[in-house]
Amino acid sequence: MKGQVVKLDRGYPLVRTEDGRLVRCEHATALVKGEQMRAVIGDWVEAVVPDEHDKGIIEAILPRTREFVRKDPTERALPQVLAANFDRVLVAQPLSDMNFKRLERELVLAFETGAEVGVVLTKADLAESDEALCAVREQVRDLAGPAAQTVVVSAEDPASVEAVRELVPPGTTAVFIGKSGVGKSSLVNLLVGNEVQETAAVREGDGKGRHTTVSREMISIPGGGCVVDMPGVRGLGLWDADAGIGAAFPDVEEFAEQCRFRDCRHENEPGCAVRAAVESGDLSEKRLASYRALRHETVEVKERREEARRMRGEKASTTRGQGVGKPRKGKKR
Numbered sequence: 001m002k003g004q005v006v007k008l009d010r011g012y013p014l015v016r017t018e019d020g021r022l023v024r025c026e027h028a029t030a031l032v033k034g035e036q037m038r039a040v041i042g043d044w045v046e047a048v049v050p051d052e053h054d055k056g057i058i059e060a061i062l063p064r065t066r067e068f069v070r071k072d073p074t075e076r077a078l079p080q081v082l083a084a085n086f087d088r089v090l091v092a093q094p095l096s097d098m099n100f101k102r103l104e105r106e107l108v109l110a111f112e113t114g115a116e117v118g119v120v121l122t123k124a125d126l127a128e129s130d131e132a133l134c135a136v137r138e139q140v141r142d143l144a145g146p147a148a149q150t151v152v153v154s155a156e157d158p159a160s161v162e163a164v165r166e167l168v169p170p171g172t173t174a175v176f177i178g179k180s181g182v183g184k185s186s187l188v189n190l191l192v193g194n195e196v197q198e199t200a201a202v203r204e205g206d207g208k209g210r211h212t213t214v215s216r217e218m219i220s221i222p223g224g225g226c227v228v229d230m231p232g233v234r235g236l237g238l239w240d241a242d243a244g245i246g247a248a249f250p251d252v253e254e255f256a257e258q259c260r261f262r263d264c265r266h267e268n269e270p271g272c273a274v275r276a277a278v279e280s281g282d283l284s285e286k287r288l289a290s291y292r293a294l295r296h297e298t299v300e301v302k303e304r305r306e307e308a309r310r311m312r313g314e315k316a317s318t319t320r321g322q323g324v325g326k327p328r329k330g331k332k333r
Contacts, residue, residue: 001056004085005043006218013039015047015056023049025056037061041216041228042085042173066113068175083175083216083228088116088167090227092178092187095136095152096126099179100143104248104290106177107144112244117148118167120176122183124154145250153187161190165224172225173218180231188229191221245294251283252291266292 003023007014015023025039025047032038039045039061046060064084089110093103103119110117119140127133133152141150149167153160164187168174176184218226246253252274256264260271266288268275277283 001047005039005041008041008216023056025058028057028059040081041083066115068113086175087172088174090118090120090174090176092120092122092182092184094123094182095121096123098136107248108244111247119144119148119150121152124152125156165191168225170225175228177230184229249291
């Protein structure tokens with residue numbers, strides 16, 4: 001039978017079959033032998049239910065259209081897939097307690113998937129003033145760029161909830177990501193119209209909630225598509241994030257294209273257009289520092305992966321780095 005993983009907890013995927021049945025499954029030994037592959041939320045799978053067996057058995061995971069991937073939070077140089085086969089990633093951050101450094105990283109991971117990206121600013125009712133709300137919203141829009149739609153949500157404003165619903169039209173799936181307590185589960189409840197997700201009381205004083213979502217589940221929205229309320233993800237280690245960084249920092253990338261050297265590190269190299277943009281005020285030093293730190297992290301991850309390959313006796317990757325000190329074509333040294 002063919003079906004889709006709609007919930008994942010305790011290591012046993014819940015699969016909705018094409019005829020609408022819900023079947024709790026386990027993985028076939030051959031599928032996960034050597035930790036090769038496991039089904040994640042959103043995966044389409046082939047499964048069987050043997051006679052006198054209390055669970056179905058997933059025998060194959062069908063090709064994925066896209067994946068949400070982070071570096072395994074352990075020290076191993078391995079990727080960890082958190083969700084598959086979605087159309088949009090919605091990054092949730094509380095407007096009254098923004099963490100812009102985390103938002104940068106979340107946007108990189110979101111853009112890396114190739115899906116549409118949006119930013120949902122929750123708990124707008126806790127903003128100090130309308131002026132403060134507008135200031136934060138503009139900061140987020142500048143950071144996220146025109147490719148990501150930014151929506152401000154308040155539980156007291158039904159129109160704002162509808163604006164989020166419009167980001168998840170019928171036939172589509174969106175993945176909600178964000179730190180614990182930012183209001184993802186409360187927003188899902190507002191979208192659905194009842195308490196489908198458990199929420200914890202918000203603390204007085206800072207408006208912060210406590211982590212409640214412990215499993216990944218695909219939830220249908222009346223009049224819309226499906227959302228996956230991801231448990232609060234603490235570790236957001238980058239994996240193959242070159243494209244995501246480029247999409248999250250298009251301004252830096254555009255300036256970098258004008259640098260004299262194609263491997264410019266944007267430190268003190270001659271002809272660095274990025275440093276020139278900082279000095280002229282067209283690019284903030286803080287944004288450049290974030291960009292460089294994330295790029296450095298991806299390089300370190302790649303180096304650890306290559307080292308792990310060598311330790312296993314495998315051939316090194318065929319990806320070659322650009323030569324140090326070589327000028328771009330058409331550029332004079």
